[in-house]
Amino acid sequence: MNxxxxxxxxxxxxxxxxxxxxxxxxxxxxxxxxxxxxxFPYNDMFSGYENPELTHEIFxxxxxxxxxxxxxxxxxxxxxxxxxxxxxxxxxxxDKRNRLSIYFEDQSRKxxxxxxxxxNLLPDDVQFNKxxxxxVQKCGWGVLHANDTLSIMKYEGKxxxxxxxxxxxxxxxxxx
Amino acid sequence: MxxxxxxxARIGKMLKPQQWLLLVVxxxxxxxxxxxxxxxxxxxxxxxxxGVDVFQWLFFGLHIPQLILDNYWSAVFIDATIFILMIGxxxxxxxxxxxxxxxxxxxxxxxTLTACMGxxxxxxxxxxxxxxxxxxxxKGRKMAFQALIYFVGFFYFSAAxxxxxxxxxxxxxxMSEVLQRQSLGYNFEKNNEWRTWLINRLVNHPSMAYVxxxxxxxxxxxTSLLFFTRRFNTFIALGLIVFHVFNWILMDISMIGQCSILxxxxxxxxxxxx
Numbered sequence: 001m002n003x004x005x006x007x008x009x010x011x012x013x014x015x016x017x018x019x020x021x022x023x024x025x026x027x028x029x030x031x032x033x034x035x036x037x038x039x040f041p042y043n044d045m046f047s048g049y050e051n052p053e054l055t056h057e058i059f060x061x062x063x064x065x066x067x068x069x070x071x072x073x074x075x076x077x078x079x080x081x082x083x084x085x086x087x088x089x090x091x092x093x094x095d096k097r098n099r100l101s102i103y104f105e106d107q108s109r110k111x112x113x114x115x116x117x118x119x120n121l122l123p124d125d126v127q128f129n130k131x132x133x134x135x136v137q138k139c140g141w142g143v144l145h146a147n148d149t150l151s152i153m154k155y156e157g158k159x160x161x162x163x164x165x166x167x168x169x170x171x172x173x174x175x176x
Numbered sequence: 177m178x179x180x181x182x183x184x185a186r187i188g189k190m191l192k193p194q195q196w197l198l199l200v201v202x203x204x205x206x207x208x209x210x211x212x213x214x215x216x217x218x219x220x221x222x223x224x225x226x227g228v229d230v231f232q233w234l235f236f237g238l239h240i241p242q243l244i245l246d247n248y249w250s251a252v253f254i255d256a257t258i259f260i261l262m263i264g265x266x267x268x269x270x271x272x273x274x275x276x277x278x279x280x281x282x283x284x285x286x287x288t289l290t291a292c293m294g295x296x297x298x299x300x301x302x303x304x305x306x307x308x309x310x311x312x313x314x315k316g317r318k319m320a321f322q323a324l325i326y327f328v329g330f331f332y333f334s335a336a337x338x339x340x341x342x343x344x345x346x347x348x349x350x351m352s353e354v355l356q357r358q359s360l361g362y363n364f365e366k367n368n369e370w371r372t373w374l375i376n377r378l379v380n381h382p383s384m385a386y387v388x389x390x391x392x393x394x395x396x397x398x399t400s401l402l403f404f405t406r407r408f409n410t411f412i413a414l415g416l417i418v419f420h421v422f423n424w425i426l427m428d429i430s431m432i433g434q435c436s437i438l439x440x441x442x443x444x445x446x447x448x449x450x
Binding site: 072 | 220221222224226231232237238239242283287292295296298300303304315316319322327330341354356360361367379424
């Protein structure tokens with residue numbers, strides 16, 4: 001009993017003992033609800049088997065018809081650019097609504113938080129032209145000219161013999 | 177050159193384990209800053225996508241990240257403040273009030289970065305490791321270090337449990353499918369670096385890829401020992417470092433951001449002993 005961490009903590013500080021118990025209970029509840037938290041993911045990543053027959057989707061931003069490569073960039077920058085173009089494409093596909101906008105469309109969830117707070121959790125009406133220019137600059141492409149064409153492409157395909165074979169592609173959003 | 181090596185060795189001897197740990201956090205954060213994703217690097221990114229996560233909501237609901245990213249100089253100011261606080265804490269780790277400010281700023285940074293990415297990259301080690309420094313140096317801090325060991329144990333052990341309980345664990349082709357999905361961007365861009373070559377070999381040999389999955393489950397599962405004894409902490413930390421190196425090579429999930437917590441585990445006996 002004396003060696004138990006929680007018992008030692010109780011003897012050292014009752015306040016922190018209760019904080020710890022509440023923390024464990026809160027995380028147990030969130031785990032039960034299959035929710036991710038900043039510090040502690042519901043980390044079942046890569047545990048589920050996905051149907052290999054399905055095609056893979058990939059999104060890339062194009063400047064004047066050239067897809068911008070990201071895989072040579074430093075890891076965190078690559079992660080930022082690779083995932084955010086995917087998220088922005090989905091935002092454009094869903095009439096400028098992201099996951100959280102859809103989550104808050106449920107009436108019961110709307111009541112929990114005040115309007116101003118909810119509004120802050122969602123991006124303002126993001127113009128592709130503006131965001132795309134930031135993205136291009138971040139990729140190290142340089143400054144864009146007024147007549148340069150920006151577009152987000154969605155590629156669907158299969159990986160076979162180390163090659164990604166594109167079966168279908170579509171423009172999600174384009175400027176000008 | 178010799179003089180420089182000698183003075184670096186002297187500094188190394190002078191530093192205490194807590195200072196070494198904070199130095200690793202500083203280096204990790206500098207790597208992230210230099211790769212262009214510090215506050216100043218994120219300036220101008222007007223799109224963010226939050227998860228259903230109250231920690232992210234707290235900062236964004238109060239409009240703090242938006243205000244910082246709105247102005248280049250405010251972003252530079254916050255980056256500089258983090259740097260100064262880190263240097264200050266490396267010099268004097270007992271400054272717990274400074275650690276509180278640093279912890280809040282690093283949490284704000286992590287929340288902002290992952291919101292701009294649109295997904296949570298769970299390399300939170302560089303933030304978590306500051307937690308014990310929020311307590312005055314003494315028994316309270318040692319207990320916080322011990323609590324952090326349990327947290328790390330649960331973090332990895334739960335991942336092992338999910339992998340075993342998931343639908344993919346008993347499928348020989350599961351890992352090669354995962355590797356295919358993870359390397360999609362590299363194959364799409366025809367980025368034929370040595371890693372892509374290695375991943376493609378594993379994709380073609382599902383049984384070898386499955387061995388990698390089994391090894392990762394064993395390493396993650398071994399963290400359950402952290403709850404019962406301190407004897408194996410060093411071995412578990414070394415195992416996790418190898419696990420993260422291969423995670424980086426094969427799954428393209430970098431260990432930058434998580435190194436601090438691994439180093440913490442490696443030297444944990446120095447930090448928790450009475």
